[in-house]
Amino acid sequence: MVTEAVAPPGAARHAPARTGFWSWVATVDHKRIGALYLITTLFFFVAGGLMALAMRIQLESANNQVISADTYDRVFTMHGTTMVFLFVVPVMAAFGNYMVPLMIGARDMAFPRLNAASLWLLILGGLVMYSGFVWGGGAADAGWTAYPPLSVQSPGHGIDLWIVGLHIITISSVIGAVNFICTIHNMRAPGMRLTRMPLFVWTIDVYAFMILLALPLLSGALTMLLLDRNYGTSFYAASHYGPLLYQHLFWAFGHPEVYVVALPGFGMISEIVPVFSRKPLFGYRALVYATVAIAFLGFLVWGHHMFAVGMSTPLQVWFMVASMAIAVPTGVKIFNWIGTMWMGQIRFEPPMLFATGFILVFLIGGLSGIALAIFPFDLYVTDSYFVVAHFHYVMGSIPVFAVLGGLHYWYPKMTGRMLDRGLAIRSFWVLFVGFNLTFFPMHAMGLSGMPRRIATYTNTDWNIYNQIATVGAFTLAIGVLMVLINCLRSLRFGRIAPADPWGGYTLEWYTTSPPPPHNFDSLPPIRSERPLDDLRREAAAAARA
Amino acid sequence: MTVASRLRTLVAAVTAVVAALALAPAALADTATPERPVASGAHAIDNIYRAIIGTTMVIFILVGGWLIYSAIRFRARPGRPIDPPQVHGSSRLEWGWTIVPVLILIGLAGYTFHKLPDVKDAPSDAMVVNVLAQQFQFSYRYGANSGAALGKTPSTATTLVVPEDTAVKLEVRSKDVDHDWWVPALGPKVDAIPGQTTTTWFRANETGTYHGQCAEFCGVGHSTMAITVKVVSASDWESYAGGLK
Numbered sequence: 001m002v003t004e005a006v007a008p009p010g011a012a013r014h015a016p017a018r019t020g021f022w023s024w025v026a027t028v029d030h031k032r033i034g035a036l037y038l039i040t041t042l043f044f045f046v047a048g049g050l051m052a053l054a055m056r057i058q059l060e061s062a063n064n065q066v067i068s069a070d071t072y073d074r075v076f077t078m079h080g081t082t083m084v085f086l087f088v089v090p091v092m093a094a095f096g097n098y099m100v101p102l103m104i105g106a107r108d109m110a111f112p113r114l115n116a117a118s119l120w121l122l123i124l125g126g127l128v129m130y131s132g133f134v135w136g137g138g139a140a141d142a143g144w145t146a147y148p149p150l151s152v153q154s155p156g157h158g159i160d161l162w163i164v165g166l167h168i169i170t171i172s173s174v175i176g177a178v179n180f181i182c183t184i185h186n187m188r189a190p191g192m193r194l195t196r197m198p199l200f201v202w203t204i205d206v207y208a209f210m211i212l213l214a215l216p217l218l219s220g221a222l223t224m225l226l227l228d229r230n231y232g233t234s235f236y237a238a239s240h241y242g243p244l245l246y247q248h249l250f251w252a253f254g255h256p257e258v259y260v261v262a263l264p265g266f267g268m269i270s271e272i273v274p275v276f277s278r279k280p281l282f283g284y285r286a287l288v289y290a291t292v293a294i295a296f297l298g299f300l301v302w303g304h305h306m307f308a309v310g311m312s313t314p315l316q317v318w319f320m321v322a323s324m325a326i327a328v329p330t331g332v333k334i335f336n337w338i339g340t341m342w343m344g345q346i347r348f349e350p351p352m353l354f355a356t357g358f359i360l361v362f363l364i365g366g367l368s369g370i371a372l373a374i375f376p377f378d379l380y381v382t383d384s385y386f387v388v389a390h391f392h393y394v395m396g397s398i399p400v401f402a403v404l405g406g407l408h409y410w411y412p413k414m415t416g417r418m419l420d421r422g423l424a425i426r427s428f429w430v431l432f433v434g435f436n437l438t439f440f441p442m443h444a445m446g447l448s449g450m451p452r453r454i455a456t457y458t459n460t461d462w463n464i465y466n467q468i469a470t471v472g473a474f475t476l477a478i479g480v481l482m483v484l485i486n487c488l489r490s491l492r493f494g495r496i497a498p499a500d501p502w503g504g505y506t507l508e509w510y511t512t513s514p515p516p517p518h519n520f521d522s523l524p525p526i527r528s529e530r531p532l533d534d535l536r537r538e539a540a541a542a543a544r545a
Numbered sequence: 546m547t548v549a550s551r552l553r554t555l556v557a558a559v560t561a562v563v564a565a566l567a568l569a570p571a572a573l574a575d576t577a578t579p580e581r582p583v584a585s586g587a588h589a590i591d592n593i594y595r596a597i598i599g600t601t602m603v604i605f606i607l608v609g610g611w612l613i614y615s616a617i618r619f620r621a622r623p624g625r626p627i628d629p630p631q632v633h634g635s636s637r638l639e640w641g642w643t644i645v646p647v648l649i650l651i652g653l654a655g656y657t658f659h660k661l662p663d664v665k666d667a668p669s670d671a672m673v674v675n676v677l678a679q680q681f682q683f684s685y686r687y688g689a690n691s692g693a694a695l696g697k698t699p700s701t702a703t704t705l706v707v708p709e710d711t712a713v714k715l716e717v718r719s720k721d722v723d724h725d726w727w728v729p730a731l732g733p734k735v736d737a738i739p740g741q742t743t744t745t746w747f748r749a750n751e752t753g754t755y756h757g758q759c760a761e762f763c764g765v766g767h768s769t770m771a772i773t774v775k776v777v778s779a780s781d782w783e784s785y786a787g788g789l790k
Contacts, residue, residue, distance in 0.1 A: 150722040238740030283634035310743030367601040376664040379733035383760040449729035451760040454768035
């Protein structure tokens with residue numbers, strides 16, 4: 001039987017690592033840094049989620065006055081910023097930190113202390129940004145996009161703290177990216193060729209390169225904004241197309257950022273689906289090419305965020321065609337995942353449920369993405385709730401289904417405990433229902449004319465959609481709570497996890513759960529992208545002989 | 546697979562397809578479409594939308610159906626082989642599902658280009674209206690080809706009155722921050738950006754009063770920045786324009 005765990009040579013438990021508060025604060029172990037990253041980002045996920053609930057309460061029906069327009073503006077600004085910069089991007093670094101060295105058979109990241117620095121800078125940047133709520137006359141209030149002139153004119157120092165916070169987070173991301181690239185390209189175990197790397201490692205590599213290329217655009221744009229706000233410069237002055245310049249810079253960063261988030265999520269799905277289908281990835285190379293193609297095209301399509309700014313038709317046509325082209329490699333990914341499941345022996349353990357849910361939900365987001373690329377239609381729905389629906393079906397399905405799928409998949413490895421299977425399955429269904437209830441009606445809101453970022457509305461036709469979305473948001477929150485409770489409870493009460501609970505294919509399952517500080521006592525030979533499967537087949541063949 | 550379980554799968558699949566087909570038109574009726582279009586550009590957008598939603602729904606049903614079918618059909622069950630065939634891919638299939646989406650997208654793009662002039666190209670003899678956006682209202686002044694109304698502002702400052710069956714070209718400017726002029730029934734929206742003049746146009750084919758609001762976040766009063774457009778008959782327009790001061 002090929003699902004049997006391959007007993008790692010070092011399966012005997014190692015002496016426990018040092019414990020205590022300072023051993024965590026001063027740690028340079030990639031696994032502890034990964035765990036702290038995960039805790040940090042989940043904390044910000046909850047904060048961003050609570051802000052989303054505040055918005056859903058306010059928008060539950062027409063003419064609500066639960067929170068003021070001023071507060072609403074700060075809440076939606078900080079919700080978006082938190083989710084993008086403090087949750088979905090760094091949560092990939094959390095799993096990347098923990099898993100990449102294990103998956104490539106390395107002892108640690110290339111620069112362990114730099115790694116610790118990126119964690120603490122992330123926390124510092126988040127605190128600086130959030131300090132706007134306390135000091136500076138309120139947090140940032142110009143949207144996560146912070147378009148000037150509005151963001152230049154906004155009084156107080158909320159936006160200044162927001163910019164400085166983002167600069168610190170950017171430094172964190174950039175040094176993290178350098179670390180991932182150096183680790184992946186220099187520290188792979190013997191035999192681990194690029195073409196044998198787990199897909200998740202591939203996507204983290206591409207994620208890191210995209211961060212290096214895209215984030216400097218944001219830093220430049222925000223630095224000019226900071227100078228315009230405080231030192232009388234006029235980078236974004238209306239007299240020389242400044243407002244448009246900012247939009248171009250922001251989205252030239254902002255659209256690649258979408259794939260920075262999406263690609264590692266795809267990577268997680270590409271790990272989970274084969275293991276639980278008991279088959280190799282269908283078209284490993286095609287999935288790698290698709291990853292690189294999406295990243296490349298991702299830099300060429302930013303203008304589709306700006307179809308309504310008075311862009312010339314040839315430019316609109318270009319951005320439309322380039323954006324539609326992204327659907328092709330994305331489609332390849334979806335088809336190859338289903339191709340992996342086809343004829344498989346699929347075990348619907350919680351990670352696989354999340355992965356399947358992800359593919360279905362992401363399909364909806366991909367299709368509405370094609371609709372938004374078609375610019376005459378986009379001129380109707382841009383800046384409406386249709387866009388909000390779309391980007392939550394893509395940017396929101398990544399954390400809710402891919403990342404939580406990854407969490408359920410790797411939790412036993414990280415903690416040495418199994419999650420409660422029944423609770424995990426129930427939480428998946430609650431999340432699946434809640435997610436679709438929240439975001440699907442937003443398509444209808446947008447189609448019937450509801451703009452995004454409005455603090456209230458008078459059109460009672462929109463009530464029913466908003467009420468469904470509000471109920472959905474609370475359902476979603478309950479689902480997240482169930483996952484968090486499961487994670488906390490299982491830390492103490494979970495069944496002890498074996499080294500390889502799922503019959504995994506990649507090297508992280510070849511060491512104890514959790515792994516010792518030095519990760520591996522020895523490594524198996526690596527002759528394919530599934531070294532552990534090769535080992536099992538050899539063992540089975542030897543047993544037959 | 547036993548005959549009974551094969552039958553069960555078939556019944557479930559047929560039920561799902563029938564239910565989807567039965568529910569689709571009802572769902573499409575109102576909630577799943579843009580606001581009822583009353584202008585040329587809005588009609589074009591509505592047509593493009595219907596092409597998109599038709600295509601994407603078929604794709605969703607096929608691909609989603611394939612996913613769900615695979616999940617059910619190939620779930621682990623006792624009595625099935627433990628070690629499924631270790632297939633690493635199929636170039637033919639993978640090229641297939643690369644090329645077919647390309648063809649579908651080319652089709653959608655072609656149809657869009659066919660409908661494009663109605664959305665983008667304002668006729669040269671269109672009646673011009675200058676729109677000025679500021680926190681938190683839109684105001685209007687009639688420009689070229691507006692007959693007696695030339696150079697005048699609407700009698701109610703925030704209500705734009707225009708004649709039916711006449712091309713109206715909006716030249717949009719902003720006094721302070723970014724805004725966006727959008728009346729869903731009239732079709733496309735257009736940003737108002739300080740330092741620039743942006744344009745859009747519509748030819749309303751039905752009299753009535755149509756509402757919209759600012760669609761680009763512009764500050765604390767964003768949600769109160771309403772738009773009203775009143776489309777009147779040609780004769781009502783003559784008397785309205787003549788009466789403007």
